[in-house]
Amino acid sequence: MGAAAQAQAPxxxxxxxxxxxxxxxxxxKPVLGGGxxxxxxxxxxxxxxEVNRWPVGGVTSNYSATQVFIGLRAGRKFGPFGLYGxxxxxxxxxxxxxxxADLGKQAxxxxxxxxxxxxxxHITTRFDFxxxxxxxxxxxxxxPTGSIVLPLGTQHQYQASIGFGVWFCFEGTAERGSAxxxxxxxxxx
Numbered sequence: 307m308g309a310a311a312q313a314q315a316p317x318x319x320x321x322x323x324x325x326x327x328x329x330x331x332x333x334x335k336p337v338l339g340g341g342x343x344x345x346x347x348x349x350x351x352x353x354x355x356e357v358n359r360w361p362v363g364g365v366t367s368n369y370s371a372t373q374v375f376i377g378l379r380a381g382r383k384f385g386p387f388g389l390y391g392x393x394x395x396x397x398x399x400x401x402x403x404x405x406x407a408d409l410g411k412q413a414x415x416x417x418x419x420x421x422x423x424x425x426x427x428h429i430t431t432r433f434d435f436x437x438x439x440x441x442x443x444x445x446x447x448x449x450p451t452g453s454i455v456l457p458l459g460t461q462h463q464y465q466a467s468i469g470f471g472v473w474f475c476f477e478g479t480a481e482r483g484s485a486x487x488x489x490x491x492x493x494x495x
Contacts, residue, residue, distance in 0.1 A: 316383075319344040319422075319430060321471020325358060327438060328464045329369070332406075333449050336360035336367045342469065344379060352379045354394060356416075368450050369409065370401040373438075375416045388422035398440055405450060415439040416465070424473055434467040 325338040340358030347353060356375045361367040377394025394416040400409035418436015425431075442458030 316344075316388075316424065316430075316473035317346050317476050319471055319473045321430060321432060321469045323356075323358075323432065323434070323467045323469030324362075325434070325465055325467035327360070329461070330463070331442075331458055331461045332369050333451075334367060334369060336369075337362055337365050338373070338467075339363065340373070342471075350380050350382065352390075353377075354379050354392065356394065356396075368405055369403055372399045373397075373414065374399075375414070377416070379420060381420070383424070386424050388420070388424065390420040390422070392416060392418055392420055392434070392436065406445065409442075409445060412443075412445075413441045418465075428472050428474065430469075430471045430473050432467070432469040432471065434465070434469070436465055438463045438465040 320341070320343045322339070322341050325340070326335055327338060328335050338358040338360040339362035340356060342354060342356040344352050344354045354375070354377060356373070358373040360371060360373075373396065375394035375396035377392065377396070379390045379392045379394075381388060381390030396414050396416065397411050398414045399411045400406070403409070416436055416438050418434060420435075421433045423431045439460060439462050441460050444457045444459075446454060446457050
């Protein structure tokens with residue numbers, strides 16, 4: 307990839323996503339909905355913030371919650387494709403529920419990979435895959451079936467997302483020509 311293409315890597319991205327997380331310890335696979343913002347501050351590194359809520363879309367959950375992650379994304383853009391790794395600490399704040407009233411706010415970490423497809427129309431399609439680690443501590447769990455999970459401890463949950471968003475470059479004035487030279491298809495005028 308040439309210098310012009312690397313210089314035109316998106317500086318800012320914002321989008322929405324739908325996710326699924328496999329919370330085996332609580333016997334749930336809720337559907338999440340949320341949003342994210344990314345700001346690249348150095349070519350391979352960007353800061354990200356992501357907020358998700360479950361359940362969404364009319365789906366029910368015995369353990370409704372909100373996820374918040376703030377951290378780093380690192381990687382490269384190859385033409386219209388971006389391949390990145392992510393490491394984002396945060397927390398999961400569980401709503402009060404009839405099974406685990408004291409779940410509350412738990413520390414969490416999102417570790418994984420990201421594939422982003424950038425279009426010349428400044429639209430992105432993003433795929434996230436990773437491990438969401440939640441530290442429940444010594445919280446005991448009671449499943450809706452009545453069985454008790456002793457104690458929950460540290461749990462690893464697979465989480466996958468698909469998202470759509472927009473991207474912007476604030477560098478240089480020849481954005482159209484530079485993006486086209488980077489292999490990103492540009493809309494006709």
